[in-house]
Amino acid sequence: MKNETTMKQTTIFPANNETDTAVIRPIHGGITAPAGFAAAGVKAGIKYPDRKDMALIYSEVPAVTAGSFTTNIVKAAPVLWDMEIVEKQETARTVIINAGIANACTGQTGIANCRQTAAIAAATLGVEENEVLLGSTGVIGMTLPMEKIEAGVHALAKEKAATIAAGTQAAEAIMTTDTVVKEAAVRLVIDGKQVTIGGMAKGAGMICPNMATLLSYVTTDANISKEALTQAVNEVVADTFNMITVDGDTSTNDTWLVLANGLAANVMITLPDDSGKNEGYEIFKDGLYYIGKKLAKMIAADGEGATTLISVNVAGADSKLHAAKLAKSVAGSNLVKAAVYGRDANWGRIICALGYAGVDFDPEKVRLSFADQAGQVNIYADGCGLPFDEEKVKQLLSADEVVINIDMGSSFATCQAAKPSEEGWEAAKFAATAWGCDLTEDYIKINADYRS
Amino acid sequence: MKNETTMKQTTIFPANNETDTAVIRPIHGGITAPAGFAAAGVKAGIKYPDRKDMALIYSEVPAVTAGSFTTNIVKAAPVLWDMEIVEKQETARTVIINAGIANACTGQTGIANCRQTAAIAAATLGVEENEVLLGSTGVIGMTLPMEKIEAGVHALAKEKAATIAAGTQAAEAIMTTDTVVKEAAVRLVIDGKQVTIGGMAKGAGMICPNMATLLSYVTTDANISKEALTQAVNEVVADTFNMITVDGDTSTNDTWLVLANGLAANVMITLPDDSGKNEGYEIFKDGLYYIGKKLAKMIAADGEGATTLISVNVAGADSKLHAAKLAKSVAGSNLVKAAVYGRDANWGRIICALGYAGVDFDPEKVRLSFADQAGQVNIYADGCGLPFDEEKVKQLLSADEVVINIDMGSSFATCQAAKPSEEGWEAAKFAATAWGCDLTEDYIKINADYRS
Numbered sequence: 001m002k003n004e005t006t007m008k009q010t011t012i013f014p015a016n017n018e019t020d021t022a023v024i025r026p027i028h029g030g031i032t033a034p035a036g037f038a039a040a041g042v043k044a045g046i047k048y049p050d051r052k053d054m055a056l057i058y059s060e061v062p063a064v065t066a067g068s069f070t071t072n073i074v075k076a077a078p079v080l081w082d083m084e085i086v087e088k089q090e091t092a093r094t095v096i097i098n099a100g101i102a103n104a105c106t107g108q109t110g111i112a113n114c115r116q117t118a119a120i121a122a123a124t125l126g127v128e129e130n131e132v133l134l135g136s137t138g139v140i141g142m143t144l145p146m147e148k149i150e151a152g153v154h155a156l157a158k159e160k161a162a163t164i165a166a167g168t169q170a171a172e173a174i175m176t177t178d179t180v181v182k183e184a185a186v187r188l189v190i191d192g193k194q195v196t197i198g199g200m201a202k203g204a205g206m207i208c209p210n211m212a213t214l215l216s217y218v219t220t221d222a223n224i225s226k227e228a229l230t231q232a233v234n235e236v237v238a239d240t241f242n243m244i245t246v247d248g249d250t251s252t253n254d255t256w257l258v259l260a261n262g263l264a265a266n267v268m269i270t271l272p273d274d275s276g277k278n279e280g281y282e283i284f285k286d287g288l289y290y291i292g293k294k295l296a297k298m299i300a301a302d303g304e305g306a307t308t309l310i311s312v313n314v315a316g317a318d319s320k321l322h323a324a325k326l327a328k329s330v331a332g333s334n335l336v337k338a339a340v341y342g343r344d345a346n347w348g349r350i351i352c353a354l355g356y357a358g359v360d361f362d363p364e365k366v367r368l369s370f371a372d373q374a375g376q377v378n379i380y381a382d383g384c385g386l387p388f389d390e391e392k393v394k395q396l397l398s399a400d401e402v403v404i405n406i407d408m409g410s411s412f413a414t415c416q417a418a419k420p421s422e423e424g425w426e427a428a429k430f431a432a433t434a435w436g437c438d439l440t441e442d443y444i445k446i447n448a449d450y451r452s
Numbered sequence: 453m454k455n456e457t458t459m460k461q462t463t464i465f466p467a468n469n470e471t472d473t474a475v476i477r478p479i480h481g482g483i484t485a486p487a488g489f490a491a492a493g494v495k496a497g498i499k500y501p502d503r504k505d506m507a508l509i510y511s512e513v514p515a516v517t518a519g520s521f522t523t524n525i526v527k528a529a530p531v532l533w534d535m536e537i538v539e540k541q542e543t544a545r546t547v548i549i550n551a552g553i554a555n556a557c558t559g560q561t562g563i564a565n566c567r568q569t570a571a572i573a574a575a576t577l578g579v580e581e582n583e584v585l586l587g588s589t590g591v592i593g594m595t596l597p598m599e600k601i602e603a604g605v606h607a608l609a610k611e612k613a614a615t616i617a618a619g620t621q622a623a624e625a626i627m628t629t630d631t632v633v634k635e636a637a638v639r640l641v642i643d644g645k646q647v648t649i650g651g652m653a654k655g656a657g658m659i660c661p662n663m664a665t666l667l668s669y670v671t672t673d674a675n676i677s678k679e680a681l682t683q684a685v686n687e688v689v690a691d692t693f694n695m696i697t698v699d700g701d702t703s704t705n706d707t708w709l710v711l712a713n714g715l716a717a718n719v720m721i722t723l724p725d726d727s728g729k730n731e732g733y734e735i736f737k738d739g740l741y742y743i744g745k746k747l748a749k750m751i752a753a754d755g756e757g758a759t760t761l762i763s764v765n766v767a768g769a770d771s772k773l774h775a776a777k778l779a780k781s782v783a784g785s786n787l788v789k790a791a792v793y794g795r796d797a798n799w800g801r802i803i804c805a806l807g808y809a810g811v812d813f814d815p816e817k818v819r820l821s822f823a824d825q826a827g828q829v830n831i832y833a834d835g836c837g838l839p840f841d842e843e844k845v846k847q848l849l850s851a852d853e854v855v856i857n858i859d860m861g862s863s864f865a866t867c868q869a870a871k872p873s874e875e876g877w878e879a880a881k882f883a884a885t886a887w888g889c890d891l892t893e894d895y896i897k898i899n900a901d902y903r904s
Contacts, residue, residue: 071808072804072807072808073806073807073808073809073811073812073813073815074803074804074806074807074815075807102800104800104804105800105803105815105832105835105836105837106835106836107816107834107835107836108835109836139798139800140798140799140800140801140803140804141799141800141803141832141836141837142837250804250807250808251804252800252803252804252807334786334895338895338896341896346591346592347592347593348554348556348557348591348592348593348704349592351526351557351592351593351704352524352526352556352592352702352703352704354525354526355524355525355526355527355702355704356523356524356525356702357525359525360525361525363525363526363557364559380557380593382559383557383558383559383560384557384558384559384561384593385557385593385594439896440896441893441896441897443786443790443896444790444793444891444892444893444895444896445893
């Protein structure tokens with residue numbers, strides 16, 4: 001392990017391997033992978049005539065809850081509902097989610113519909129109203145068809161199961177313009193006990209953090225305090241969901257909820273004390289980071305109309321915040337996104353996007369390259385373009401993941417990696433990665449007439 | 453005039469008439485409309501084989517100069533060149549502009565090429581090197597073909613003429629993906645003397661202020677001090693070029709230059725003193741505002757792939773800065789732009805874009821309508837959508853200019869107009885207008901392979 005780290009120091013941008021160590025082991029499944037969670041996805045006919053559009057997450061026992069919500073001033077009714085529950089209650093039991101209608105900009109009716117949905121779910125599932133969390137995604141401004149919602153809740157209660165397949169059905173049911181189901185799960189060992197974390201997400205359009213993915217839900221059987229879970233969520237969201245952008249539009253409905261039901265029976269994970277390290281917390285956070293990053297990248301790759309994922313690694317910045325702003329500026333540039341779609345190595349647009357990120361730097365010190373697992377092609381240094389093999393770069397730009405590596409040069413010698421995860425959190429101080437996707441004609445087609 | 457103002461107070465969003473009073477009279481022409489200015493546009497073969505791609509502006513006598521330049525950290529060589537001249541010199545004589553290559557990210561070679569171009573122009577035109585301003589637009593990262601530039605300067609010197617047609621040829625020569633020539637001119641009376649202001653611009657892509665249009669040049673025969681001209685430029689740019697957005701990408705080359713040669717022989721316009729009013733300055737600024745706004749709107753309407761201009765009027769905000777941020781957030785939203793292209797009254801995206809503008813407000817107080825000269829259709833109030841005539845709105849969304857009126861409600865009673873110009877500068881305190889365009893498949897086509 002020590003050797004591996006040493007080796008990586010010689011490579012500014014290591015290949016983008018997924019973490020797979022003895023500590024964090026990816027497994028099959030999603031929200032039903034942890035012990036004590038059931039799920040369901042059903043067709044409720046809310047907007048789509050022939051698709052699953054309501055989902056349920058259910059914990060056998062009360063689950064400690066933390067969340068991260070949209071920073072948009074205009075918050076959908078279910079977001080306001082969840083924020084209050086997460087703030088006031090230690091635990092929750094269930095989440096009811098619908099696709100098709102966002103229940104945003106719906107005034108007092110929208111809030112009343114949340115209360116009614118929670119009451120129906122509480123009565124049907126045998127829980128308290130304030131243990132019911134809600135999520136909605138879809139068109140803004142329409143009110144929920146409450147009869148369909150009521151029938152949907154009943155169907156969800158009937159279908160709910162603790163199987164992996166049931167989790168997948170829930171993940172299908174929260175999709176809107178998504179083209180792939182987004183699930184992930186990992187197994188950790190904390191305190192000698194097996195702990196599992198599972199998650200699902202939907203994205204596609206109106207994706208620009210703070211906060212980011214329209215909807216993502218993570219379950220875990222970890223035994224963890226509310227404070228520790230809340231801090232882990234806040235730390236992880238900054239490097240995962242808040243680092244993706246599809247179109248720069250921050251939704252009214254963005255919600256990331258994490259439910260921890262404690263059934264793994266590990267000694268309770270608490271916040272690190274002043275002395276510093278807390279191994280259980282660190283392992284849990286790494287696991288949560290793995291899930292968050294995997295789902296976030298899936299959302300970026302499946303952006304509306306996208307043909308490729310764009311990963312922008314910025315290193316050598318003078319602060320973490322600046323690294324993140326620079327990476328997101330490049331990943332969010334319409335002109336960069338359109339150039340990638342055209343497989344056009346128009347690197348000037350990348351330098352330009354760095355320049356308007358609102359961060360001061362010396363353009364002469366910036367170095368830019370395109371990369372894949374095999375290596376990288378240098379494109380720009382010392383304030384000028386470099387001669388490069390156009391064919392090789394076209395090939396890199398035609399991959400499923402286009403990797404743009406940028407070294408801001410401010411601390412070149414001390415910058416070890418562009419990726420926060422793999423060198424641990426300390427090494428990430430001056431580096432950040434943002435994920436986006438290319439901008440295509442299909443994005444326009446999807447969004448020019450989304451309401452109908 | 454007093455009556456007209458009173459009447460307008462009853463209308464939150466007056467119809468979008470162009471100013472045409474005895475004081476500011478629009479006239480035919482562009483940069484050669486004022487006395488003592490000549491221009492030319494020639495084919496130099498820099499990038500386009502069969503198009504004009506070099507332009508000249510020339511003043512018979514030294515002209516007081518002011519400018520506004522890109523805020524991008526990465527500034528093209530000609531921008532750095534111009535900034536130094538505008539800062540250090542009181543006057544300049546000529547501007548040489550090329551299209552096709554931006555001379556950005558070209559390091560020391562780029563600066564040397566600026567110096568060489570200025571030397572060639574100085575020798576050819578009989579002026580000093582530090583009287584030669586430069587402008588470039590096009591692909592980032594390529595170096596200028598200096599032999600072609602030299603031949604181009606000679607051709608420009610040979611062709612230069614003070615005719616309106618010569619001004620138009622210069623306006624044609626600075627175009628890249630623009631589809632229409634952008635010129636404007638007005639005549640003012642200051643101090644009993646006839647004063648003329650003329651301008652040209654090019655825009656199309658990579659358009660997002662601060663500063664905004666890729667390139668715009670304004671000439672005037674006004675006699676005005678450097679300080680007064682500089683302040684007028686700073687005041688006008690904030691409400692015109694800095695209020696347009698095509699794709700959110702702030703270019704490395706944005707330049708607005710104003711040259712005033714004094715040949716109108718009015719008493720020198722100086723800055724207003726502490727006592728307040730200075731009629732000459734106010735008239736000149738209004739004329740410059742007219743030119744700036746007209747060119748800015750032409751740039752927005754001619755955004756790459758655009759089929760319609762989008763004007764976003766925000767009133768009732770709690771500050772001018774907030775009004776501007778809110779208006780620009782809506783005008784710049786990819787989802788709003790795509791919905792307008794689809795003639796889809798997806799107003800939720802507008803409310804959503806207000807919500808992530810970074811300005812605090814009460815969503816329940818916001819009122820939203822679509823408008824044309826004949827009136828407006830109310831869409832949203834009190835936190836909810838209103839019932840509206842879909843056919844009528846589709847018609848409004850199919851016009852050449854789509855007008856979105858937004859009242860933030862913060863100071864509804866005191867807010868008189870959404871348009872800074874027509875009620876004078878004071879009334880604009882809580883209102884702002886931003887201009888953009890729809891987002892279409894053609895934007896993608898143009899930008900997916902711009903380099904080739």
